[in-house]
Amino acid sequence: MVQARDISGGIHFHTGGRPDSPKPRQLPGDVRGFVNRGQELGGLDAILTDGGGDPVSVRICVLAGTAGVGKTSLALRWAHRAQDRFPDGQLYVNLRGYDPGAPVTPQEALHRFLSALGVPATAIPADLEAGAALYRSLLAGRRVLVILDNAATAGQVRPLLPGAPGCLVIVTSRSRLSGLAIRDGAHTLTLSTLDEPEAVALLSVVTAAYRPEDDRDQLIELARLCARLPLALRIAAERAASHPRMGLDDLIRDLRDESALWDALSVGDDEEAEAVRTVFAWSYRALPAEAARLFRLLGLHPGAEFGTGAAAALGGGAGSGRVRHLLDVLAGAHLLEQTGADRYEFHDLLRAYAADQARNEEPPEDREAALRRVLLWYLHSADAAQTWINPQEAHIPLAPLSEGVTPASFGGYEEAMRWYEAERGNLLAATRAAEDAGLDVIAWQLPAVLRSVHMLLNPFEEWIAMSRIGLSAARRVGDRTAEAELLESLGMAYTQSHRLAEGAEYHQGALAARRESGDRLGEALSLNDIGLIHLRGRRLEAAKDHFEQAAAHFRELGTAHWEAVVTANLAEVTYELARPEEASAFVHRTLEMHRELGNQGGEGNALRILSAVQRESGQPEEALRSAQDALDIALTHRNHMWEGYWLLELGRAQQANGELHEALVSFQRAASLQRRLGDRAREARAWDGAGETYRRLGRPGEAADFHRQAAAAHRELGDLWHAALALDGLAGALRETEEAEEEARRHWAEALRALASYDDPRAAGLRERIVSALEPGGPVPG
Numbered sequence: 090m091v092q093a094r095d096i097s098g099g100i101h102f103h104t105g106g107r108p109d110s111p112k113p114r115q116l117p118g119d120v121r122g123f124v125n126r127g128q129e130l131g132g133l134d135a136i137l138t139d140g141g142g143d144p145v146s147v148r149i150c151v152l153a154g155t156a157g158v159g160k161t162s163l164a165l166r167w168a169h170r171a172q173d174r175f176p177d178g179q180l181y182v183n184l185r186g187y188d189p190g191a192p193v194t195p196q197e198a199l200h201r202f203l204s205a206l207g208v209p210a211t212a213i214p215a216d217l218e219a220g221a222a223l224y225r226s227l228l229a230g231r232r233v234l235v236i237l238d239n240a241a242t243a244g245q246v247r248p249l250l251p252g253a254p255g256c257l258v259i260v261t262s263r264s265r266l267s268g269l270a271i272r273d274g275a276h277t278l279t280l281s282t283l284d285e286p287e288a289v290a291l292l293s294v295v296t297a298a299y300r301p302e303d304d305r306d307q308l309i310e311l312a313r314l315c316a317r318l319p320l321a322l323r324i325a326a327e328r329a330a331s332h333p334r335m336g337l338d339d340l341i342r343d344l345r346d347e348s349a350l351w352d353a354l355s356v357g358d359d360e361e362a363e364a365v366r367t368v369f370a371w372s373y374r375a376l377p378a379e380a381a382r383l384f385r386l387l388g389l390h391p392g393a394e395f396g397t398g399a400a401a402a403l404g405g406g407a408g409s410g411r412v413r414h415l416l417d418v419l420a421g422a423h424l425l426e427q428t429g430a431d432r433y434e435f436h437d438l439l440r441a442y443a444a445d446q447a448r449n450e451e452p453p454e455d456r457e458a459a460l461r462r463v464l465l466w467y468l469h470s471a472d473a474a475q476t477w478i479n480p481q482e483a484h485i486p487l488a489p490l491s492e493g494v495t496p497a498s499f500g501g502y503e504e505a506m507r508w509y510e511a512e513r514g515n516l517l518a519a520t521r522a523a524e525d526a527g528l529d530v531i532a533w534q535l536p537a538v539l540r541s542v543h544m545l546l547n548p549f550e551e552w553i554a555m556s557r558i559g560l561s562a563a564r565r566v567g568d569r570t571a572e573a574e575l576l577e578s579l580g581m582a583y584t585q586s587h588r589l590a591e592g593a594e595y596h597q598g599a600l601a602a603r604r605e606s607g608d609r610l611g612e613a614l615s616l617n618d619i620g621l622i623h624l625r626g627r628r629l630e631a632a633k634d635h636f637e638q639a640a641a642h643f644r645e646l647g648t649a650h651w652e653a654v655v656t657a658n659l660a661e662v663t664y665e666l667a668r669p670e671e672a673s674a675f676v677h678r679t680l681e682m683h684r685e686l687g688n689q690g691g692e693g694n695a696l697r698i699l700s701a702v703q704r705e706s707g708q709p710e711e712a713l714r715s716a717q718d719a720l721d722i723a724l725t726h727r728n729h730m731w732e733g734y735w736l737l738e739l740g741r742a743q744q745a746n747g748e749l750h751e752a753l754v755s756f757q758r759a760a761s762l763q764r765r766l767g768d769r770a771r772e773a774r775a776w777d778g779a780g781e782t783y784r785r786l787g788r789p790g791e792a793a794d795f796h797r798q799a800a801a802a803h804r805e806l807g808d809l810w811h812a813a814l815a816l817d818g819l820a821g822a823l824r825e826t827e828e829a830e831e832e833a834r835r836h837w838a839e840a841l842r843a844l845a846s847y848d849d850p851r852a853a854g855l856r857e858r859i860v861s862a863l864e865p866g867g868p869v870p871g
Contacts, residue, residue, distance in 0.1 A: 113178040113205035114179060115180050115182075116179045117428060120162040124290045124291050125283060129152075133150060133278070149258045149260065149273055150275065151262060151266050151269060152259060153261075155361055156320075156361075157320030157321060157361075157365050158280045158281070158319060159319035160238075160262075161239070164236055165236075167259075175233055175234040175256075177231035180202050180236070182202070183238045184245055186239050186263075188393050190392065190518055192241060192245065195221075197551070199213075199217070199220040202235075203223060206224075209767035210546040210547060210548060210767065211766055212766075212768075213547070215549035215550065215586040218248075221249075224248075224249070225251055229251075231256070235249065235258045237259070241264070242264075243272075243273075246258075247273070250273065265279065282317040283312075283318075287317075289305065289308045289309060291319060292308050292326045300329060307338060307341060311329075311340070311341055314341065314344050314364065314368075315365075315368055318361060318364065323423050325340075327372075327423040328371070328375060331421065344371045366442065370442075372424060373442075376418065376419075377418065379415060380418045383400065383403070383404050383412070383415045384446070386451070387400060387425075388447045389459055389460050390515075392519070393434050394434040395433055395515065396431045397431050398466060398470070398496075398497050401495075402465070402466035403459050403462060405493055424439055457526070460526055461491060464523050464526075464531050465488060466490075467515065468519075468534055468538065469494075470508070471535065471538045473499060474497070474499060474506075475505075475542060477501060477506075478502060479542060479545055485538065488530050488534060509542060513548070513551065520536060520559070521558065523562070529562035529563075530566065532559060533562040533571045535559065536552075537578065540552075540556070540574075543582065544581055547585055547767070549586045552582045553579065556582060559574075559578075560575040569602045570602075570606055573603045573606070573615075576595045576598040577596065579595040580592045584596075584625070587806050589626050593619060596615055596618045596619045599611070599618070600612060600615035600616065609645070609646055613638075613643050614639075614651070616642065617636065617651075617655050620632045620635030620655075620662075623635060624658070627847055629665055629666050629849050630666075630849075633659065636658045636662060637659065639651075639655045640656060640659065643655060649682065649685075649686060650686060653679050653686060657679040659679075660672050660679055660698045661698055663675060664698060664702055665849070665851065667850040673706070677699070679695045680692060680696065683695055690722070690731065692722060693720075693723060693735060694719070696716070696718050696719035697734070697738045700712045700713075700715035700738050700742050701738060701741070703715060704745050709742065709746045710746065712745060713739075713745070719731075720735050720739055729766060733766060736758050736762070736775075737756070737759050740753075743755060749786050755778075770806055770808060772802070773799040774811065776796075776798045777799035777811070777818060779795045780793070780795030780815075780822065781796075784818070784825070789823070789826050793822040796818040796822055799811075800836075803815055809846065809847075810844075813855065814855070816839055816840035817837065817840050819833075820840065820862075821833070834863060837859050841859055844856050
């Protein structure tokens with residue numbers, strides 16, 4: 090980590106690493122009434138240490154065994170016993186490798202883990218390899234327990250493995266995952282079914298508080314009928330406990346009858362699977378009719394976890410209070426697990442069984458109606474969340490709600506964000522379910538509604554996946570307006586993930602669709618989007634041309650807000666083209682427009698651009714005043730995004746006025762905010778500004794450290810222009826140390842290569858200065 094020495098006021102500026110990460114505590118609750126498995130618990134203890142109690146290097150243990158054998162229960166029991174050995178936290182994810190629905194991808198799991206480790210959503214890399222590298226970096230030197238539950242393949246697990254000593258990974262799977270043993274040195278513990286005394290002990294622990302002591306022979310028979318599998322045993326024990334006056338022989342007779350029915354219907358030879366299904370059916374048929382119907386309809390839910398609102402939508406008509414009671418009945422029968430406040434989930438076997446019962450007992454039209462109700466509940470709830478999360482974005486007209494369905498409502502931003510984070514996986518699953526069911530309008534409307542959330546949080550994998558599903562659905566229904574919405578969403582996703590060529594392609598597609606449908610406002614918005622891509626890629630003349638076309642459309646349509654926005658973009662691009670008089674005219678115009686509209690965010694952005702224009706026009710005091718006015722707007726609105734960005738210009742204005750210590754404070758604040766917001770590009774610009782300030786303070790060694798960090802970040806992001814600026818600053822600082830001339834020349838040579846694709850006046854001027862510096866005895870640029 091690079092840290093500057095104290096300067097005026099005792100300021101410290103850090104560029105390396107991240108602030109101390111939080112200590113996640115993600116373990117689900119311990120298993121009630123856990124018994125036995127002493128040998129396996131001892132095996133896990135042995136893997137943790139080399140026998141002497143000292144922690145060993147990264148260890149991986151695979152708990153393998155058939156479905157329902159208790160792998161998750163064992164992992165959680167051991168984890169709760171051993172959590173004090175992992176002072177830096179515990180991470181848990183259910184990878185759902187055997188669920189009827191889609192499994193959790195490594196990218197999705199990494200997103201959850203990185204968020205738990207304190208990485209802002211917008212800072213989580215879109216690329217799986219980059220995300221895994223960041224994850225390993227955050228766990229380096231820490232002692233964290235990682236539980237990867239229900240993994241289907243080694244490929245699902247491998248990106249989630251820490252890379253440094255101190256961590257332990259427990260993987261549960263129906264497979265032995267031999268690839269982890271061969272390539273990654275994993276240990277394997279295979280769980281068998283419980284032996285007879287253990288199975289009887291489990292039944293006794295669950296029922297002891299509710300029933301008189303049952304006959305041991307009868308308990309042995311009940312355990313045999315459950316194939317001595319913990320999942321089946323617990324369901325049977327819960328039923329026995331809920332009927333304390335019913336003799337165990339009567340319960341066993343019912344179960345035998347159910348078993349005979351399953352034997353008659355079954356053509357399989359998997360005794361354990363048949364036993365489990367028999368116990369499921371035995372418990373299911375004992376439910377009240379209303380609870381049984383909700384159970385099977387929940388099998389249609391697109392995701393594995395859900396809340397009361399979604400369950401009520403599936404049920405169709407029952408109030409939330411009644412649905413909550415029915416969910417409690419199902420949880421009490423051990424057919425459903427409550428995982429948190431108003432959160433429930435199935436064991437994957439029970440989810441498959443519930444779906445089977447829905448197919449067998451619900452008419453097709455009723456199944457279709459239930460699925461449609463819950464998908465519309467997610468659609469309208471997401472729209473309600475958007476109102477709080479990104480209120481500036483327009484809403485699209487939605488497919489109407491089914492009768493009796495009430496979407497979620499929210500009291501503010503935080504509540505809406507909590508709902509979104511809880512339902513993220515279900516929203517993706519709902520989009521896929523809508524596609525599979527042929528509900529194409531819902532399939533395109535869900536990603537269209539969520540675009541306004543995705544564009545703030547950058548969950549690139551699901552954003553792109555949902556938008557592609559929506560685009561295909563819009564094309565199937567022949568809705569060109571909807572198609573343009575999804576093309577624009579994909580354009581934004583690729584642009585914000587620094588894939589500009591792909592982003593431009595989708596925005597061009599949106600432009601073509603909007604022109605074809607005669608959507609003049611949409612056409613102007615697409616032109617502006619394409620201009621922004623050109624501006625980001627420093628194709629400045631192309632950017633200016635698109636902004637001018639968009640501005641003409643906005644003026645013709647009388648859309649004052651968008652005309653003011655694109656005028657600010659024209660001010661920025663003409664500034665970058667080194668046309669100060671033209672930039673000044675545009676910026677004063679957009680400033681006046683935003684003030685007339687009462688749009689303080691637009692006003693602050695215009696003041697930022699005005700400050701840059703004034704600074705380069707030899708008006709440093711005016712530049713400082715404009716930048717400070719912009720920052721005041723950000724502070725008044727408590728908008729950290731504005732504040733972090735506009736602080737960069739304030740720092741430059743302070744430099745121009747000789748206020749170097751104050752400039753360092755501004756760049757430090759900007760870097761801190763950008764890190765919190767996850768904007769690596771702007772964080773790197775803050776580092777570069779700090780480097781230039783240290784250089785002006787006569788401290789070239791510290792300047793070089795900051796420029797080096799900035800150059801590395803811009804290089805990684807593929808931003809050659811800003812990389813060239815940082816490399817130029819780095820080379821200049823190194824030359825001033827009089828000890829690194831050759832290194833300085835290497836960095837200038839790299840900067841020239843980075844500048845090769847740019848032909849604008851600023852790039853040409855920088856090239857000339859660097860070429861001059863590389864001549865023998867040449868001056869130091871800047």
